[in-house]
Amino acid sequence: MSPTAASPVILIGLLQDALVKNAINKYQVKPSGQPGKEGFIINSAKNNVIIAGTDNSGALYGAMELAERISTQGKLPENLNITDKPEMVMRGACVGVQKPALLPGRGTYEYPYTPQNFPWFYDKALWLRYLDSLASNRMNALYLWNGHPFASLVRVKEYPYAVEVDEATFKKNEEIFKFLTDEADRRGIWVIQMFYNIIVSKPFAEKNNLKTQDRNRLIVPIIADYTRKSIAAFVQKYPHVGLMVALGEAMEGVGQDDIDWFTKTIIPGVKDGLKALGKTEEPPIVLRAHDTDAPAVMKAALPLYKNLYTEAKFNGEALTTYTPHGAWADLHRTLSRIGTVQIENVHILANLEPFRYGSADFIQKSVLAMHNVYEANGLHLYPQASYWDWPYSADKADTRLLQLDRDWIWYKEWSRYAWNCHRDRNEEVKYWGNQLAAMYGCTQAQGEQILKAYEESGEISPQILRRVGITDGNRQTMTLGMLMAQFTNPEKFGLFSLLYESEAPEGEILSQYAEKEWKHQPHVGETPVDVMNNIISFGKKAVTAIDAAAPGITKNKAEFNRLKNDMYCYNAMANSYAAKIKAAVSIIRYKYTDDIADLEKAVPDMERSIDYYRELVKLTKDSYLYANSMQTRQRKIPVPGTDGTMKTWAELLPVYEKELANFKKNIDSLKSPDAKAKKAKQQALTNAQVNIAAGYAGSYTIVENARPFADTAATISGFAKELQGLKAVQLDRAMQIKQGTAITFTNAQPLKVLVGYFNKGGFINPDTWHYALAPQLEIDASANDFGQADVKLSNGILIPGQPSVNIHTYSFKAGTNTLTLPKGIALVLGFIPESEPIPVYDAGLSMTGNIKDLRWLFN
Numbered sequence: 001m002s003p004t005a006a007s008p009v010i011l012i013g014l015l016q017d018a019l020v021k022n023a024i025n026k027y028q029v030k031p032s033g034q035p036g037k038e039g040f041i042i043n044s045a046k047n048n049v050i051i052a053g054t055d056n057s058g059a060l061y062g063a064m065e066l067a068e069r070i071s072t073q074g075k076l077p078e079n080l081n082i083t084d085k086p087e088m089v090m091r092g093a094c095v096g097v098q099k100p101a102l103l104p105g106r107g108t109y110e111y112p113y114t115p116q117n118f119p120w121f122y123d124k125a126l127w128l129r130y131l132d133s134l135a136s137n138r139m140n141a142l143y144l145w146n147g148h149p150f151a152s153l154v155r156v157k158e159y160p161y162a163v164e165v166d167e168a169t170f171k172k173n174e175e176i177f178k179f180l181t182d183e184a185d186r187r188g189i190w191v192i193q194m195f196y197n198i199i200v201s202k203p204f205a206e207k208n209n210l211k212t213q214d215r216n217r218l219i220v221p222i223i224a225d226y227t228r229k230s231i232a233a234f235v236q237k238y239p240h241v242g243l244m245v246a247l248g249e250a251m252e253g254v255g256q257d258d259i260d261w262f263t264k265t266i267i268p269g270v271k272d273g274l275k276a277l278g279k280t281e282e283p284p285i286v287l288r289a290h291d292t293d294a295p296a297v298m299k300a301a302l303p304l305y306k307n308l309y310t311e312a313k314f315n316g317e318a319l320t321t322y323t324p325h326g327a328w329a330d331l332h333r334t335l336s337r338i339g340t341v342q343i344e345n346v347h348i349l350a351n352l353e354p355f356r357y358g359s360a361d362f363i364q365k366s367v368l369a370m371h372n373v374y375e376a377n378g379l380h381l382y383p384q385a386s387y388w389d390w391p392y393s394a395d396k397a398d399t400r401l402l403q404l405d406r407d408w409i410w411y412k413e414w415s416r417y418a419w420n421c422h423r424d425r426n427e428e429v430k431y432w433g434n435q436l437a438a439m440y441g442c443t444q445a446q447g448e449q450i451l452k453a454y455e456e457s458g459e460i461s462p463q464i465l466r467r468v469g470i471t472d473g474n475r476q477t478m479t480l481g482m483l484m485a486q487f488t489n490p491e492k493f494g495l496f497s498l499l500y501e502s503e504a505p506e507g508e509i510l511s512q513y514a515e516k517e518w519k520h521q522p523h524v525g526e527t528p529v530d531v532m533n534n535i536i537s538f539g540k541k542a543v544t545a546i547d548a549a550a551p552g553i554t555k556n557k558a559e560f561n562r563l564k565n566d567m568y569c570y571n572a573m574a575n576s577y578a579a580k581i582k583a584a585v586s587i588i589r590y591k592y593t594d595d596i597a598d599l600e601k602a603v604p605d606m607e608r609s610i611d612y613y614r615e616l617v618k619l620t621k622d623s624y625l626y627a628n629s630m631q632t633r634q635r636k637i638p639v640p641g642t643d644g645t646m647k648t649w650a651e652l653l654p655v656y657e658k659e660l661a662n663f664k665k666n667i668d669s670l671k672s673p674d675a676k677a678k679k680a681k682q683q684a685l686t687n688a689q690v691n692i693a694a695g696y697a698g699s700y701t702i703v704e705n706a707r708p709f710a711d712t713a714a715t716i717s718g719f720a721k722e723l724q725g726l727k728a729v730q731l732d733r734a735m736q737i738k739q740g741t742a743i744t745f746t747n748a749q750p751l752k753v754l755v756g757y758f759n760k761g762g763f764i765n766p767d768t769w770h771y772a773l774a775p776q777l778e779i780d781a782s783a784n785d786f787g788q789a790d791v792k793l794s795n796g797i798l799i800p801g802q803p804s805v806n807i808h809t810y811s812f813k814a815g816t817n818t819l820t821l822p823k824g825i826a827l828v829l830g831f832i833p834e835s836e837p838i839p840v841y842d843a844g845l846s847m848t849g850n851i852k853d854l855r856w857l858f859n
Contacts, residue, residue: 008047008048008049008076009048009049010048010049010051010066011023011048011049011050011051012051012052012059012062012063013051013052013053013059014052014053014054014055014056014058014059015035015041015052015053015054017052020050020052023045023050024043024050024052026045027045027046027048027050029043029045029050030043030081031043031081031083032081032082032083033083034083035053035054035058035083035084035085036054036085037054037055037058037085037086037089038053038054038055038057038058038061038085038086038140038188039053039054039058039061039083039084039085039086040052040053040054040058040059040061040062040065040082040083040084040085041062041082041083042062042065042066042080042081042082043080043081043082044077044078044079044080044081049066049076049080051063051066054085056188057140057188058085060135060187060188061084061138062084064135064136064138065082065084066080072434084420086138086418086419086420087371087377087418087419087420087421087422088367088377088378088379088418088419089341089377089378090140090141090309090341090343090377090378090379090380091138091139091140091141091378091379091415091418091419092139092140092141092142092143092190092192092343092378092379092380092381093134093139093141093142093143093380093381093382093383093411094142094143094144094145094194094380094381094382094383095130095142095143095144095145095383095390095391096145096146096383096387096388096390097111097113097118097121097144097145097146097149098111098145098146098147098387098388098390099111099117099118099388099389100388100389100629100630100631100632100644101631101632101643101644102632103117105202106202106212107147107199107212107213107782107785108147108213108249108632108634108781108782109146109147109148109196109199109213109249109250109781110147110148110199110202110212110213111146111147112151112152112164112165112201113146113149113152113153113165113169113173114152114165114169115169115172120390120391121176122172122176124176124179126391126402127176127179127180127183128183129404130391130404131180131183131184131187131189132187133404133408133411134187134189135187135188135189137411137412137415137416138415138419139189139411139415139418140188140189140190141189141190141191141192141242141380142184142189142190142191142192143192143194143244143380144191144192144193144194145194146193146194146195147195147196147199147213147250148195148196148199148200148201148212149193149195150195150201150230150231150233150234151163151164151165151201151203151204151230152164152165152169152170152173153173153174153177153234153237153238154230154233154234154237155170155233156226156229156230156233157229158225158226158229159204159226159229159230161203161204161207162200162201162203162204162207162226162230163201163203164201164202164203177238181238181240181241185240190240190242190284191241191242192241192242192243192244192284192286193234193238193241193242193243193244194243194244194245194246194286194288195243195244195245195246196213196246196249196250197227197245197246197247197250197251197261197266198213198217198219198223198227198250198251198261199212199213199250200212200213200223200226200227204226208222210223213250213782214250214820215249215250215251215252215780215782215822216252216740216742216820216821216822216823218257219257219260219261219265224261224264224265227265227266227269228265228266228268228269228272229269229272230269231243231265231266231269231270231272231273232269232270232272232273232276233273234273235269235270235272235273235274235277235283236273236276236277239273239274239277239279239281239283240283241283242283242284242285242286243266243270243283243284243285243286244285244286244288244311245262245266245285245286245287245288246288246290247261247262247287247288247290247291247292247297248288248290248291248292248779248780249290249291249779249780249781249782250781250782251291251292252740252822252823255293255823258292258293258296258297259293259296259297259300259301262287262297262300262301263297263300263301263304266285267285267301267304267305270282270283270285270305271305282305282306282307283307284307284308284309285305285307285308285309286308286309286310286311286343287301287308287309287310287311288310288311288312288345289310289311289312289331289335290312290313290779291779291780294310294312294331294335295331295334295335295338298310298335298338298340302338302339302340308340309340309341309342309343309378310335310338310340310341310342310343311342311343311344311345311378311380312331312332312335312342312343312344312345313345313347314344314345314346314347314366314370314374315346315347315472315503316347316471316472316473316496316498316499316503316778317347317348317349317350317472317473317474317778318347318348318349318350318351318352318462318465318469318472318473318478318503319346319349319351319352319357319362319366319461319462320351320462320465320466320472320499320503320504321462321466321503321504321505322362322365322366322368322369323369323373323505324369324373324374324502324503325373325502325506326498326501326502327498327501327502328498328501328502328503329373329374329502332344332373332374332375332376333373333374333375335376336374336375336376336377337375341376341377341378342374342375342376342377342378343376343377343378343379343380344370344374344376344378344379344380345380345382346366346379346380346381346382346414347382348382348387348473348474349382349383349384349385349387350472350473350474350476350477350478350628350630351461351462351464351465351469351472351476351478351479352384352385352461352479353384353385353386353387353394353477353479353627353628353629354385354386354393354394354395354479354624354626354627354628354629355385355457355461355479355566355569355570356384356385356406356407356454356562356563356566357384357385357407357410357454357457357458357461358409358410358413358451358454358458359413359454359455359457359458359459360413360428360429360432360451360454360455361425361428361455361458362455362458362459362462363413363414363417364413364417364421364423364425364428366417367379367414367417367418367421368417368421368422371421379414379415379418381411381414381415383403383407383410384403384407384410385403385407385629386403386629387629387630388629388630388631389629390403391403391404393406393407394624394625394626394627394629395562395623395624395625396622396623396624396625406559409432409435409436409454412435413432429448429451430444430448432447432448432451433445433447433448433450433451434447435447436448436450436451439555439556440549440552440553440554440555440556440557440560441552441553441554441555441556442549442552442553442554443552446548446549446551446552446553447549449545449546449548449549450545450546450549450563452541452542452545453542453543453545453546453549453563453567454542456538456539456541456542456545457538457539457542457566457567457570459534459535459538460535460538460539460542460570460573460574461478461479461570463526463531463534463535463538464478464531464535464574464577465478465499466499466500466503466504466505467504467507467509467526467527467528467530467531468482468487468490468509468510468528468531468577468581468584469482469499470482470486470490470493470494470495470496470637471494471495471496471499471637471777471778472496472498472499472503472778473496473777473778474628474630474634474635475494475634475635475636475637475777475778475789476636476637476638477627477628477635477637477638477641477647479573479627480627480628480638480646480647480649480652481573481576481577481580481613481638481649481652481656482577482580482637482638483638483639483655483656483659483858484580484583484584484587484606484659484663484857484858485854485855485857485858486637486638487510487580487581487584487587487588488510488584488587488588488854488855488857489842489853489854489855490509490510490511491794492791492794492840492842492853492855493636493637493790493791494636494776494777494789494790494791496776496778504526505525505526506524506525506526507524507525507526507527507530508523508524508525508526508527508528509528510528510581510584510585510588511588513527513528513529513585514585514588514589514591514592515592517585517589518589518592518593528581528584528585529581529582529585531581532577532578532581532582533578535574535575535577535578536574536575536578538570538574539570539571539572539573539574539575540571542567542570542571543567543568543571545567546563546564546567547564550564562623565619565623568619569616569619569620572612572613572615572616572619573612573616575608575609575612576609576610576612576613576616577609579605579606579608579609579612580605580606580609582602582605583602583603583605583606583609584602586598586599586601586602586605587599587602587854587857588854590854591852591854596667596670596671599663599667599670599857600667602663603660603663603664603667606659606660606663607660609656610653610656610657610660613649613652613653613656614653616649617649617650617653620648620649620650621649621650624648625648626647626648627647627648627649628641628647631643631644631647633784633785633787634777634781634783634784636777636784636789636790638652638655639652639655659858662857662858662859663857663858666856666857666858667857683722684721684722684723684724684725684726685722685723685726685754685830685832685836685838686832686833686836687725687726687727687830687831687832688747688749688751688752688831688832688833689747689748689749690745690746690747690751690831691745691746691747692729692743692744692745693744693745693746693816694742694743694744695741695742695743695744695818695819696729696730696731696743696828697709697710697711697730697731697732698710698729698730699727699728699729699730700727700728700730701725701726701727701728702716702719702723702724702725702726702728702829702830703716703724703725704716704717704718704719705717706728707730708728708730708731708799708827709730709731709732709733709825710730710731710732710733711732711733711734712733714799714800714801714802715799715800716797716798716799717798717799717800718797718798718845719796719797719798719843719845720793720796720797720807720843720845722793722838722839723754723793723796723797723807723829723830726754726829726830726832727830727831728827728828728829728830729743729828729829729830731826731827731828733825736772736821736823736824736825736826737770737823737824737825738823739823740772740820740821740822740823740824741772741819741820741821741826741828742818742819742820742821743818743819743828744816744817744818745816745817745818745819745831746815746816746817747812747814747815747817747831748814749814749833749834750811750812750813750814750833750834750835751811751812751831751832751833751834752809752810752811752812752831752832752833752834752836752838753809753810753812753819753828753830753831754792754807754808754809754828754829754830754831754832754838755788755807755808755809755810755819755821755826755827755828755829756796756797756805756806756807756808756826756827756828756829757771757772757773757774757805757806757807757808757826757827758771758772758802758803758804758805758825758826759795759803759804759805759806759846760803770824770825771803771824771825771826772821772822772823772824772825772826773822773824774791774806774808775788775789775808777789786810786811786812787809787810787811788808788809788810789808790808791806791807791808792807792808792809792838792839792840793806793807793838793839793840793841793842793843794806794807794841794842794843794853795842795843795844795845795846796843796845797827797829797845798845798846804845804846805827805845807829809838811834812834840855841853841855841856
C-alpha cells in the first residue's frame with residue numbers, strides 16, 4: 001500500500017529485514033540507539049512509523065508500545081524516536097499445579113495432572129487469556145510448579161507402570177501441554193517445568209516398595225535411573241521447554257548428594273534426551289537455590305552443561321523489605337557473580353494474602369534492590385495471593401474471581417519494573433494514577449488517591465512480619481494475627497532468624513527492644529515500637545485515601561468496593577497488631593521486673609487488640625472464603641490449620657478471646673498470697689510398650705549420669721523431671737553423623753517418640769553439621785508429617801560440653817514403624833502413649849542460662 005496523508009503506514013519487522021532496512025534508508029531514519037535482545041526501535045518516517053525489533057519478541061513489544069501510546073493519546077503520536085530494551089533478561093510468572101489440601105494417600109506436592117484435580121488446566125480459553133496478559137506485560141517466561149510432573153506427561157519405556165494417569169487423561173495432557181507450549185512460543189514466552197527432588201510417581205513407588213519421597217533417603221540406583229530416563233523422555237518430547245530443579249525439601253539438603261543428583265542424574269537425563277533427538281542445543285536448566293549449596297552445585301555442573309540459571313527467594317516466602325542485607329544477600333551476590341543469570345523469586349507472599357496489594361513504590365524499590373543489592377538480572381513472580389488455589393482468588397463472590405483479573409496491578413507493576421526500574425517517581429505516580437483512573441472511571445486525581453491507598457497499605461504487612469513475625473515462610477498466615485505467646489517467646493515457635501538478619505532493615509525484635517529498655521541502652525535501627533506507630537499511621541492514611549477516591553467511581557464499582565473493604569481490613573489489622581505489640585512490650589518487661597503491674601498494664605491493650613480484631617472479623621466474614629490458601633498441617637502460626645480449619649478470622653477470634661481470659665485469670669492467681677509458694681505439679685511420663693527391631697546400639701533409663709551414646713563417654717547431667725525413668729534409645733554417635741538415624745519398631749498402640757535436637761543444628765555453617773537439624777518447615781515440607789515441627793520441652797536435657805536440647809515428639813500409629821532422622825547427632829529419649837499429654841514449657845537446662853518462659857500466662 002502506498003502511504004498517503006490519510007492512510008499512514010506502520011511497518012513492523014526485524015532490524016535485519018530487507019524491507020525495514022530499505023525503509024530506514026529511504027526515510028533517513030536515525031534511531032536513538034541500538035536495541036539489544038528483545039529490544040526495539042520506533043521511529044516516525046514522515047507520516048509513517050517504523051517498528052523494528054532485534055528479534056521477534058522485540059518487534060512484538062515495539063508494536064505493543066506504539067499501541068499503548070495511541071490508546072493514551074487518542075491518535076498516532078508524532079516525532080517518535082524511541083529505542084528500548086528490557087533490563088532483566090528473564091521476566092516470568094508462575095502457576096502452581098498444586099492444591100490447598102493434600103490428596104488422599106499422597107504427600108506434599110504430589111498432584112497428578114488430571115481433569116479431576118485441575119479442571120482449569122484443560123481450559124484453552126483461560127490459558128490464552130493468561131498468555132496474552134503475560135505478553136502484554138512483556139513477560140517472557142511461564143513457570144509451572146509441580147512435585148513430579150513427568151508421570152503425567154511422558155512414558156518411560158523401562159518403567160511403563162510409572163505413569164500416574166489413565167490413557168484418556170494422558171492424551172489430554174499431551175494435547176494441552178503441546179497447545180500451551182506452542183501458544184507460549186508464539187508470544188515469545190518460554191515455558192519452564194519445575195519439579196521437586198527426589199519425588200517419584202506413586203505407581204513406581206508401590207511397584208518397587210518405596211516411598212514416593214523421603215528426605216532422609218540416600219540416592220537409590222533404581223530411583224536415579226527412573227528419574228534420569230523420565231527427564232530424557234520429557235526433553236525428547238518437549239525439547240524447547242526448560243526445566244527448573246528444586247534439590248531441597250525432598251532431599252536431605254546441603255551435601256554431596258545434591259551435587260551428585262544434579263550432575264549424575266538430571267544433567268545426564270537432559271543430554272540423553274538431546275542425543276535421542278540428534279540435537280546439541282541445550283535447553284535451559286534453572287537451579288533453585290533452596291535448601292542446597294547452590295554455588296557448590298553450580299561449580300560442579302558448569303563444566304558439564306552451560307545453559308544454566310540460578311534462582312533464589314527475594315524475601316523468603318513473603319514480601320518484607322527492599323533493603324535486604326546479611327548472609328542472604330551474600331548468597332544472591334555469589335550466585336549472580338558465577339557468570340550465569342541469577343533470577344529473583346518473589347515467592348508465596350504468605351504475609352500478603354488474601355488482601356489486595358499494589359504498592360508501585362515498594363515494588364519499584366524491590367526491583368532496584370534485586371539489581372543493586374543482589375546483582376540479579378531476572379524475575380520469577382508468584383501470584384499475589386492464593387497461589388495454592390489457582391486460578392481463583394479468596395474473595396467471596398457469586399462467581400469466583402480469577403487472580404488474573406483481581407490482581408492485574410500486581411502483575412503489571414512487577415513486569416513494568418522488571419523491564420525498566422529506573423523510572424522517575426513523579427512520572428510513575430502520574431502513570432499509575434492514569435491506569436487506575438481508567439480502571440475505575442474516575443479523575444486522574446482520584447486515581448492517584450487509589451494509588452496512595454495501595455502504597456500506604458503496602459507498608460503494613462511487610463513491616464509487621466519483619467519486626468514481630470515468626471517466619472518468612474507460609475507456615476505463618478500473618479493476616480490472621482498471632483498469639484501473645486508468639487510475641488513474648490517467639491523462639492519457642494521455631495523463630496526463623498534469617499527473617500530478621502537478612503530480610504529486614506537493621507533493627508530489633510521485641511526481646512532485644514525490651515532488654516535495651518530495661519538496661520537503658522540505645523536502640524539500633526527499626527524497632528517494634530517504631531513499627532507499632534508506623535502501621536497505625538499507614539492504616540489511617542490508606543482509608544482516608546480510598547474514601548477520597550470513592551465518590552468519583554463510575555466503572556468496576558463492585559471491584560472498587562472490594563478494594564475499599566481491603567483498605568479497611570488493613571487498617572483494622574494494623575491497629576490490632578499495634579495494640580498487641582504495645583501489650584507485649586509490657587509483658588516482656590515482666591521478665592525483668594516480676595512486677596504484676598507490668599502485666600496489668602497490658603490488659604487494656606490486649607482488649608483493644610481484640611476489639612479491632614472483631615472489626616476485622618466483620619469486614620472479612622462476607623468478603624473472604626479464607627485467609628490462607630495453603631490449608632495443610634504445614635500451617636502452624638498462629639495455630640495449626642489441619643484439614644482446612646482455622647483459616648478464617650471468625651475461627652480465630654475465640655482463640656484470642658480465650659487467650660485474654662486466661663491472661664486475666666493468671667494475673668489474679670499471681671496476686672494470691674501463696675502464689676509464689678505454689679509449684680507446678682511435675683509428673684513423670686509413662687513408658688509405652690514397644691519392640692525395637694533395628695537401628696539402635698542399646699537402651700538406657702533417663703537418670704543422672706546416663707550415657708546416651710554407645711561410642712562416647714558423654715553423660716546426662718540434668719533433665720526435665722517429666723523425663724525421669726523413661727526408657728531411652730542409646731545410639732552410635734559416629735553412625736548418626738555418617739548415615740543418619742533410622743529406628744524400626746513395633747507398637748500395639750499409637751505412641752509418641754521423644755526426640756531431642758541440640759540447639760546448634762544447622763546447614764549453613766559447616767562447623768555445625770555434626771548436629772542433626774531440627775524440623776524446619778521453611779526448608780522441609782515434610783517437617784510436620786508426624787506432628788514433630790513444634791518444640792514441646794525447651795532446654796529439657798543437659799549434657800556437659802554440648803548445646804542445650806529441645807524435645808520434639810513424633811506420632812506413630814499402631815504397627816511396624818520407622819523413625820527416620822537426618823544425618824547428625826540427636827537423642828531418642830523414649831516412647832510414650834499417644835494419648836499422654838506432654839507439658840509445653842522451658843525447663844531451663846542450658847549452659848547459657850534460662851530465657852524466662854511466659855507462655856503459661858496465656859494457657
